[in-house]
Amino acid sequence: MKDVNLKIVSNKKIAENTYECVLLGDISDITAPGQFVNIKLDGFYLRRPISVCDAVGDRLTIIYKVVGDGTEKMANAKAGCEWMTLTGLGNGYDTSLSGERPLLIGGGAGVPPMYMLAKKLISEGKSVSVILGFNTAKEVFYKEEFEALGADVTVTTVDGSVGIKGFVTDAMRGLDYTYFYTCGPEPMLRAIYNSSESSGQLSFEERMGCGFGACMGCSCKTKYGNKRICRDGPVLTKEEIIW
Amino acid sequence: MTNTKVNLCGIELSNPIIPASGTFGFGYEFAELYDINVLGTLSFKGTTLEPRFGNPTPRIAECASGMLNAVGLQNPGVDKVISDELPKLRSVFSKPVMANVSGFGVDEYTETVRRLDTEECIGWFEINISCPNVHGGGMSFGTSCEMAERVTRAVRDVTKKPIIIKLSPNVTDIVSIAKACEAGGADGVSLINTLLGMRIDLKKRKPIIANKTGGFSGPAIKPVAVRMIYQVWEAVKIPIVGMGGVSTAEDVIELMLAGATAVEVGAENLVNPYACRDIILDLPRAMEKYGIESLADIVGAAH
Numbered sequence: 001m002k003d004v005n006l007k008i009v010s011n012k013k014i015a016e017n018t019y020e021c022v023l024l025g026d027i028s029d030i031t032a033p034g035q036f037v038n039i040k041l042d043g044f045y046l047r048r049p050i051s052v053c054d055a056v057g058d059r060l061t062i063i064y065k066v067v068g069d070g071t072e073k074m075a076n077a078k079a080g081c082e083w084m085t086l087t088g089l090g091n092g093y094d095t096s097l098s099g100e101r102p103l104l105i106g107g108g109a110g111v112p113p114m115y116m117l118a119k120k121l122i123s124e125g126k127s128v129s130v131i132l133g134f135n136t137a138k139e140v141f142y143k144e145e146f147e148a149l150g151a152d153v154t155v156t157t158v159d160g161s162v163g164i165k166g167f168v169t170d171a172m173r174g175l176d177y178t179y180f181y182t183c184g185p186e187p188m189l190r191a192i193y194n195s196s197e198s199s200g201q202l203s204f205e206e207r208m209g210c211g212f213g214a215c216m217g218c219s220c221k222t223k224y225g226n227k228r229i230c231r232d233g234p235v236l237t238k239e240e241i242i243w
Numbered sequence: 244m245t246n247t248k249v250n251l252c253g254i255e256l257s258n259p260i261i262p263a264s265g266t267f268g269f270g271y272e273f274a275e276l277y278d279i280n281v282l283g284t285l286s287f288k289g290t291t292l293e294p295r296f297g298n299p300t301p302r303i304a305e306c307a308s309g310m311l312n313a314v315g316l317q318n319p320g321v322d323k324v325i326s327d328e329l330p331k332l333r334s335v336f337s338k339p340v341m342a343n344v345s346g347f348g349v350d351e352y353t354e355t356v357r358r359l360d361t362e363e364c365i366g367w368f369e370i371n372i373s374c375p376n377v378h379g380g381g382m383s384f385g386t387s388c389e390m391a392e393r394v395t396r397a398v399r400d401v402t403k404k405p406i407i408i409k410l411s412p413n414v415t416d417i418v419s420i421a422k423a424c425e426a427g428g429a430d431g432v433s434l435i436n437t438l439l440g441m442r443i444d445l446k447k448r449k450p451i452i453a454n455k456t457g458g459f460s461g462p463a464i465k466p467v468a469v470r471m472i473y474q475v476w477e478a479v480k481i482p483i484v485g486m487g488g489v490s491t492a493e494d495v496i497e498l499m500l501a502g503a504t505a506v507e508v509g510a511e512n513l514v515n516p517y518a519c520r521d522i523i524l525d526l527p528r529a530m531e532k533y534g535i536e537s538l539a540d541i542v543g544a545a546h
Binding site for chain 1: 265273276300303309314317462510515
């Protein structure tokens with residue numbers, strides 16, 4: 001964990017209510033896909049925890065959805081602005097358990113961490129399939145980016161306006177995979193937990209105080225004892241989850 | 244040359260800065276960031292006799308200049324604190340620490356203190372009779388003079404170490420509670436714990452926090468803290484550990500002028516994990532600016 005000043009290189013809308021922001025600075029503490037950063041914004045007391053989409057050298061890419069006043073303020077930030085950011089938070093995904101054919105499932109604002117994960121797994125020689133779930137066509141983002149990595153990409157939308165009509169679990173049926181990784185809204189995680197045929201890792205979201213394990217604001221119970229989503233998570237294994 | 248030393252109930256602190264219980268864990272998360280031996284001391288995570296998971300989530304909500312929390316005294320229980328947490332704390336912190344203890348009955352307070360009492364690293368006990376986030380305990384002791392005095396007296400009987408009673412601001416008259424603690428044999432009082440608050444999610448039309456209410460902390464509550472410290476200072480002879488919305492060296496001076504001998508920093512640790520170190524480094528500058536040679540000299544100087 002490191003508190004660093006990150007400078008905005010670009011901050012642009014890539015889908016409905018969804019922004020991609022590239023930041024420059026010391027991000028050496030980001031060591032695994034699935035980790036997050038916690039951003040201090042002027043005028044807001046608590047920081048905003050945002051998942052890491054990609055981290056290369058000193059370039060950090062985050063993708064966030066505008067859901068409230070804080071993310072609205074982020075969306076209005078211009079290139080050149082700086083944000084104090086706690087980096088390298090959370091455990092991230094463990095790629096060593098993936099097997100040869102991992103399946104990555106991202107839902108909405110849970111899509112971004114799948115990008116760095118797909119990149120890492122592909123670099124490790126794995127055959128990666130990705131399912132990206134959205135509500136409707138205008139929310140879809142990063143399909144081409146995942147394809148450019150060499151992943152086999154399936155898009156689902158609830159209203160059927162693009163890709164398979166339905167939920168990510170509809171696209172999972174009949175797929176052959178050795179392990180799964182997912183991030184998204186809790187009902188989606190629960191559905192994947194119930195229908196998946198392999199073990200896997202699921203990334204959870206919770207309202208946080210600090211983001212680094214001090215306040216116990218985001219605790220959950222697991223089969224391996226109490227865990228803090230921010231520090232011991234956000235990634236939990238399928239085996240340890242208690243719903 | 245400025246002097247930041249203060250004496251809290253017979254133990255000298257190199258400076259008056261103490262991370263408040265519940266915002267600093269058992270210190271070691273912060274020791275990854277800086278040498279926490281710069282602190283005056285630290286008040287560790289509120290400890291109860293039995294392990295507690297605490298309240299359901301969400302436990303946190305943001306406010307203007309502050310936050311609500313309803314963690315509900317999550318802790319591994321006193322035996323695990325002694326076997327697992329204190330050794331880790333001792334490996335990163337060499338000064339006497341403040342043991343924060345909570346309970347749901349007088350016997351629970353005394354038994355927890357009794358078990359911790361033999362731990363050499365503990366310099367003071369901070370007895371929390373003011374947690375707003377647990378039902379049937381905590382705050383109910385802090386809102387009645389009779390109960391506050393009873394808990395103080397019972398704890399007094401099981402330890403010779405200084406006991407500091409942590410008071411709730413959610414009362415009509417905090418002065419009478421402080422006097423009851425003094426009468427019961429307390430060596431000091433600490434104030435203020437969080438103010439009971441609530442926030443509502445406009446989309447869901449429900450309270451944001453699962454517990455519905457939470458404790459309000461952060462810079463917004465500082466004037467309430469200053470007022471209560473000022474009032475209590477006029478009524479008791481025992482030292483006051485002041486807290487409530489402290490985020491700068493100037494805030495520390497303000498609380499000390501009101502009557503605080505030492506100052507706890509709470510919510511600010513969560514948004515700036517370096518907050519205590521930054522304040523300590525900045526104290527000499529602020530002292531010089533306001534013509535203070537020794538911090539110990541300004542305690543209660545606003546009266």
